[in-house]
Amino acid sequence: MLAKSLVINGTIMIYEIDGLLSYLKELVLSAQSVQTNAQAPYSGFKVGAAVLDIHGHVSLGVNVERCTYTQTTHAEQNAIDSLVAQHGPVAIEVIAICGINQPRKINRYNISLNDIIFPCGHCLQIIWENCSNKNTAIISDLGDNLVAMSDIGSLLPVRFGPNNLNLNVFEPRRA
Ligand SMILES: [Zn+2]
DSSP: OOOOOOOOOOOOEEEEGGGSOHHHHHHHHHHHHHHTTOBOTTTOOOOEEEEEETTSOEEEEEOBOOTTSTTOBOHHHHHHHHHHHHHOSOOEEEEEEEOOOSOOOOOTTSOOGGGOOOOOHHHHHHHHHTBSSTTOEEEEEEETTEEEEEEHHHHSOSOOOGGGGTOOTTSOOOO
16 A cells, blocks of 8 residues: 655756856856867767866866776766865765866757766765755756756755765864
């Protein structure tokens, strides 16, 4: 017998890049420009990421592939890990990623989930662990001057994180 049914909801909004608030647009442009630095000789799939933390720091990352494959690091992970290296454990407010490798035209009236490159499951977990809350924005470049915007709560609706261990990653540790 069914005891209860829980509903998982998510939202993805599509925006023109020029319609974004300027700091968000700047973050998308940073993800686009760093993408060319990716080291992706095996997949040819280059990804750039730019994160903004709650104090206004920006950090960039790209995917870096190795011939063992399993040692590859992802752009989102690199951006967040670099942020921590520079500023310590800190919550991010927005992450923008660009995984579009070819210029493309988008039919604005018929955009589907398949058109959007959002972070992989591995990176969603990493983003969640460095978030201040479930509204942390995730922006994905769609090409053709469009972006898809969502949030970690929508893309990772069922989340395991530091809270489950009664930990706050961002609290200073006692000596
Ligand atoms: Zn990933």
